[in-house]
Amino acid sequence: MNLSRRRLMILLPAAAVAWKSVLAGTPEESPNYKMSEHWWGMLIDIPKCIGCGNCVRACQVENDVPDGHFRTWIERYHRSDWPMTESGEVTANPLIVPEVISPDGGKEGFPVATDTEGKYFFVPKMCNHCSDSPCTQVCPVGATFISPDGVVLVDPTYCLGCAYCVQACPYGCRYIHPEKNVADKCTLCYHRITKGLTTACCEACPTGARQLVDLKNPNDPIHEFLKTHSVQVLKPQMATGAKLFYNDLDGSVR
C-alpha cells in the first residue's frame, strides 16, 4: 500500500476518532449510581426562558427524536389585555383563551411578536415524570413504568404500541414512534443522569431556565428555591404528582 506521509497525517486523527468510538462501545454501566438515592424532577424558570429552541434541538439530536414528534417542546403564550367592544362590553377572558403557538415545537425559535398589548411568555414542556402517572397506570403489560429514582420510562422491546398511554397522558407528552411503532417519550436523559451528567435540554439551555433537580439530595438548590419562590405544576387538578416545577407560571397555561 502506497501511503504518503501527508495522507497518513490526515488519516490518523480520523482513525483515532473512529477507534475512540469503537472503544466506547455500548454505554458502560454506572457502578456508583444508586437508584434509591435519587428522586428526579425538573425546575423550569419561566421568566428565564427566551424561546430559543436550543433545548428542543439538543433533545432531538441526543435522543434521535423523529421529525414532527417531540420529547420536549416550547409554547409561546400571548395573553392579551381584556378585549372590549366600543360600547364597553368584555368579549372574552384572556385567561381562558390565550393565544398559543409552537411552530415545529419551537425548534427553530419563534416569529417576532408584533402585538404590543398583552403579555408574551414562553413555556417549555416535556414529560412531567409524575409520581402518580396516569400513563403507567393504564399500560396493559407494564412496559412503561416509574423507575425507583422517579423517572417515567418505556421499555421499547416490550411495548405493544397500543397507544393507551398516549391517550392517558394529560399533557400530550407521548407519541408512537413512527419507525419503532412503540410509545416514546422523554427519558429525562436517563443515560446521562445516571452518569452524573445533566439532561441534554438543561445542558443546552443558555439562560439556565431548565434545571435538573434531585429531590432526594439535601444539597440540591431546589429545596431553597421551593421555599422562596411561587412554584406550580401543570394541571394540578389532575393529581398526577407532576415533578416538573414551574416558577412564575401564568394561570392561563394548560
Add this chain to the structure above:
Amino acid sequence: MSGVEGYMYPNEITLYWSVLIVLYPYITGLVAGAFILASLERVFRVEAVKPTYRLALLTALAFLLVAPLPLVLHLGHPFRSPEMYFTPHSTSAMAMFGYVYMWYLMAVLVFEIWLDYRREIVLFSRSSTGLLRLIYKVMTLGSTNISERSLAIDERVGWIVTLIGIPSAFLLHGYVGFIFGSIKANPWWSSPLMPVVFIFSAMVSGVAGVMLLYMALTRLRKEKIDMHCVDTIAMYMFYIFIIDFSLEMLDLIHRIYEADESFRSLDFMVHTQLYFSQIVLQIGLGTILPLILLFLTQVVKLPEIARKRIYVVSGCLALIGIFAMRWNVVIGGQLFSKSFLGYTTYKMSLVTREGLLVAIFLTLLPLAFLWALVKLLPPWPDKSEPEGVAAD
C-alpha cells in the same frame, strides 16, 4: 399546519386510535346485545323470542370471534399481544381484556352453544359423511350420550351458564366502556356513566342486529316471519332504547349544566366537526327517529306489513346510530386538544392496516363466520329430521 385549528400540543396532531378502535366496541356491543336477547328466552322465560334464541347465540359467537381482530391489527407490535395474557399489568383496564374475552368466549358462549347443540352434534356425527363427519365427531368432544337424563342435565347446566352469562355480557361490554370512562385526562371520555351507556347501547344494537338477521334469514329461507316473536323483540328494543337514550341525554345535560373547563372546547367540537355524526346521525336519525317509529308500533295498531317495515327501518337506523355513537366517542375524544385550545382532523386512510378497506372487511367478516356457523349448526328446527332418530 393542515387539518389543525387553534392550538394542539404538537404530539396530539396525529390520532392514534383509528376506525378500527371504533369497530372494537361496536362489535363487542353486538355480542353482548345478542347474548342478552338469547338470555331473555333462556333465563327470563320470554317464550315469544324462542325462534331467535339459537340465532342470537351464533351471532354473538360470530361477532365475538372477530372482536379482538381490530385491536390486534391496530397494535404497533401485534405479535407482542400475547404478553397481555402472560404479563398483565394489574392496574390497567386494558390488561383485563384478554381474560374477560376468553372467559366470555370459552366459559360462556362456546360452552352454552355446545350444550344447546349437543344432541344435534351427536346426531349429525352419525348421519353425515366425509370431512363433515369428522368435524362433528370432534365437536362432540367424545360425549355421545344423548339419553333423556343426559339432555336434562345439559338443559340444567345450560341454564346456569346463561345465568352466569348475563353478568359476563355486562362485564364484557361495561369493561369496554370503562377503558374510555376511566381516562381522567380526557374529559370527553371520563365519566362513570360511560360503561352503563355502553352496555345499554350494546343491548340495543345486539337486539336490533339479531332481529334484522332473523327477518332477513327467514325471508331467504322462504319461511313465514313469526310476528309475535318480532313484535316482542321490538318491544324490548324500544324499552332498552329509552333507557339508553335517557342515560345519554343525562350525560349530555350534565355536561352542559356543569360546563367545566372542557365544556367550551367540547361544545364547539360537537357543533362543528362532530355535528353530522353526533347531532344528525347519532341523536337525530339513529335514536330519536327509531324511537318515534317504535313508539308508534307500541301505541297504534298497525298492520303486519307496516310493522315489519318499521322494524327493519328502525333496526337499521339503530345500528347506524350506535356505530355513530362509537365513532363519536373514539374519534371525537381525540379531535380536541387537551389544552382545550384547538382541534385536529381524522384522515382515514384507505388501504393501510388501519384503513377503510380493512374496517369494511372486519365488519363483513362476522357475517361470513355466521354463515359458516349457521351451515354447521342450523339454528332452526330441522323439518326433514325424522322424529325417531332422537330416540336411539
